[in-house]
Amino acid sequence: MRQQTLNAWPDPATRFEAFEPGPNSAVVSAVAAGDSLWVHGPVGSGKSHLAHAGVAERGGFYLSLADDQLTPDVLEGLDQFTAVVLDDIDSVVGDANWEHALFALWNGCLDQGHRLWVFSAEPVDGLDWAIADLRSRAGQLPQYALRPLSDDDLIGLLRRRAAVLDLRLGEDVIAYVMRRHGRSTKQLVGLLNQIERASLRDQRVVTVPFVRTLLGDRSDAQD
Secondary structure: OOEEEEOOOOOOOOOHHHOOOHHHHHHHHHHHHOOOEEEEOOOOOOHHHHHHHHHHHHOEEEEEOOOOOOOHHHHOOHHHOOEEEEEOHHHOOOOHHHHHHHHHHHHHHHHHOOEEEEEEOOOHHHOOOOOHHHHHHHHOOOEEEOOOOOHHHHHHHHHHHHHHOOOOOOHHHHHHHHHHOOOOHHHHHHHHHHHHHHHHHHOOOOOHHHHHHHHOOOOOOOO
16 A cells, blocks of 8 residues: 555645745755654644655655653554655654554664654754653754745745645735734634635635735724
């Protein structure tokens, strides 16, 4: 089987062409190459987007460990996949039961020459590991840090994702969003998805007044 996921994909536009690299071109290239690695960055930096894009491009099994309903036995047998993508691994590191299961999976993947793509909010040394040997295994992976996007990069993100969503987004709308909305990648992606759904639902062209109403912005400022 080429591709599997556990947990719903959060965004249908999670493809490489929808990701604005900014200062992170090397990280994007590394994920696209498909080799084992560890990618870390703060919440909203695009880790899950890259994880999904890698699976869509290369195949593999994607699993977010942030779901607190999961138990360690969910990892059993995953080493059969040629690539295992573990997102939010920092959610379970420090829990001995999870780490024993991760250690078994890690060794199974190594024995079979299969790849591990790991995504975390912290670098390997920034986590409080329960099992030293697992920390050592993790430390052998090439590590890549996702750096924040500049304002120009965020504008590029809006344009890029609007094109992927086939959403006409004028420069005046982009300027308004940059002035009035949160600047994290996650916030802007969420807003674009919200705009797309509302535009389709209401059959409306995306204008500044439309977005202002959508955001509940009652400011008297002229845009």
